[in-house]
Amino acid sequence: MLQQTRAQSVIPYYHRFLERFPTVAALAEAAEERVLACWSGLGYYSRARNLQAAARAVLEAGKFPSDFEALRTLPGVGPYTAAAVASIGFGEPHAAVDGNVLRVMARVTNDSGDVGSVRTRARLGEQAQIRLDRRQPGLFNQAMMELGATVCLPRAPLCHLCPVSAECQARLAGTERQLPVKLRKIVPRDIAATLVVVERRGNILLQQRGAGGRLAGFWELPAPDQFPGLQAARAIGTFRHTITNNRFLFTVLAGRVARVPKPCQWHALANLADIPLSTSARKALRVYTSAQ
Numbered sequence: 001m002l003q004q005t006r007a008q009s010v011i012p013y014y015h016r017f018l019e020r021f022p023t024v025a026a027l028a029e030a031a032e033e034r035v036l037a038c039w040s041g042l043g044y045y046s047r048a049r050n051l052q053a054a055a056r057a058v059l060e061a062g063k064f065p066s067d068f069e070a071l072r073t074l075p076g077v078g079p080y081t082a083a084a085v086a087s088i089g090f091g092e093p094h095a096a097v098d099g100n101v102l103r104v105m106a107r108v109t110n111d112s113g114d115v116g117s118v119r120t121r122a123r124l125g126e127q128a129q130i131r132l133d134r135r136q137p138g139l140f141n142q143a144m145m146e147l148g149a150t151v152c153l154p155r156a157p158l159c160h161l162c163p164v165s166a167e168c169q170a171r172l173a174g175t176e177r178q179l180p181v182k183l184r185k186i187v188p189r190d191i192a193a194t195l196v197v198v199e200r201r202g203n204i205l206l207q208q209r210g211a212g213g214r215l216a217g218f219w220e221l222p223a224p225d226q227f228p229g230l231q232a233a234r235a236i237g238t239f240r241h242t243i244t245n246n247r248f249l250f251t252v253l254a255g256r257v258a259r260v261p262k263p264c265q266w267h268a269l270a271n272l273a274d275i276p277l278s279t280s281a282r283k284a285l286r287v288y289t290s291a292q
Contacts, residue, residue, distance in 0.1 A: 003081065004044055013042050024064075028055040036217060036276030043243075043279060045214060050076025066090045088138035095128035096141040097121075100148025106180035107152060110169035114183040186245050194251045195221040195280065196230065197288045203266040205257070206281070220278040221285075222264055224253060231256045237287040241280050250280060252287045 001010040001017075020038050021027040027035070032052065039048040053075035058064050065071045067090065071082040083094035095101070102115050105124040113120035133140040151158045157176050159165045170176040198205040206219040207226070224230060233255035241248045260266070267275065272285075 001042065001047065003047055005042065009042070013039065024055045024058050027052055028059040033217065033276055034274075037274055040218075040276050041279050041282055045218070045276075047076060068092055068094050084141060087141050091137060093132055093134040093137045095125065095132045095137075096145070097125045097128050098145060098148075100152070101128055101141075101144045103154065103180050104144060104148045104152045107157070107170035107176050108164065108168050110173050110175060110179070112175075112179065112181050115180040116182055116184045188242075188245050188247050191246055191248050192251070193248055194224055194253060195284045196224050196227060196233070196253045196255060197221060197236075197284060198227070198255060198257055199269070199288075200256075200266070202270065203268050204285070205260060205264040206267050206277075207263040207265070215278055218276045218278045219267065220281045222261070226261050226263070227255070227257050229258045231258065236291040239283045239287055241283060248280070250284060252284045254288060254291070 001014055017038050021030060021035070030052070032049070035048050035052050036045060039045060042048075054077065057074055065074065066086075068082050068086040071077050071085055072079070077085075080096055080098050084096040086092035086094050087096060097105075102121060102124050105111070105127050106113075106115060109124070109127050111120065111124060111127075113123065115121060115124070128144065147162070147164075151162050155177070159168070159171050159176060162168065162171075165171050168176065170179050196205075205222065207222050209215045209218050209220065211217075224233070230253075233253045235251055236254050237252050239250050239252070241250060269285075
């Protein structure tokens with residue numbers, strides 16, 4: 001869950017997920033729709049699918065892998081996750097290098113290479129591995145992540161609070177605010193879109209995404225062009241939603257329909273927690289509820 005997502009956002013999902021799937025077997029044997037429903041709103045849904053696939057692999061193997069190379073064979077587990085689990089869970093000497101650690105190492109070594117390049121990231125990873133405390137690799141990795149998250153901040157590093165400022169080469173050179181270097185900047189794209197809420201006796205119309213794609217199997221609100229006979233449509237509000245490099249400005253309409261288009265189905269508002277619902281649909285329904 002912590003891949004690409006801040007801890008503050010993850011914590012409530014983490015507790016709810018463990019309540020519903022307290023064991024590897026419970027997760028492995030659950031219907032995918034239940035897993036996605038529990039993950040709904042957290043984004044990057046391939047993580048949920050990979051996590052369930054990993055649970056099934058562990059259940060089939062009869063044990064959880066306990067070394068770095070074996071962990072890498074699990075679906076969705078890359079070098080960072082494998083190093084974090086291997087070091088924290090099993091005391092293996094592998095440096096866990098995430099974005100925070102890359103920033104710390106770029107400043108500690110005063111490395112002006114582009115952190116977006118594979119070569120620079122590999123070089124900084126090697127530096128983290130050299131500095132790894134092999135007696136306590138798990139604690140060391142957690143300390144490095146925490147240092148980057150709370151002290152060695154991207155724009156305004158708190159060098160006066162840093163326990164390694166005396167040996168930080170960027171601090172000594174006065175370049176700490178210029179690092180790390182990111183040469184490739186992706187320009188975000190602004191997109192306007194509209195969603196429609198059609199309610200009848202406590203039920204709303206939703207459509208389900210087909211197989212394939214990031215939101216496969218998720219339910220979402222339809223767009224106006226799916227309702228040629230949309231009646232009494234009125235704008236009730238807007239909200240913003242960002243997906244990777246796309247910044248959406250959604251307008252929410254409320255209206256009625258004479259007939260239900262084929263892809264759409266009625267769903268009880270009271271039971272939406274039981275289905276995988278897209279984040280944009282959740283936000284739109286909050287706008288709709290507050291307008292009532």
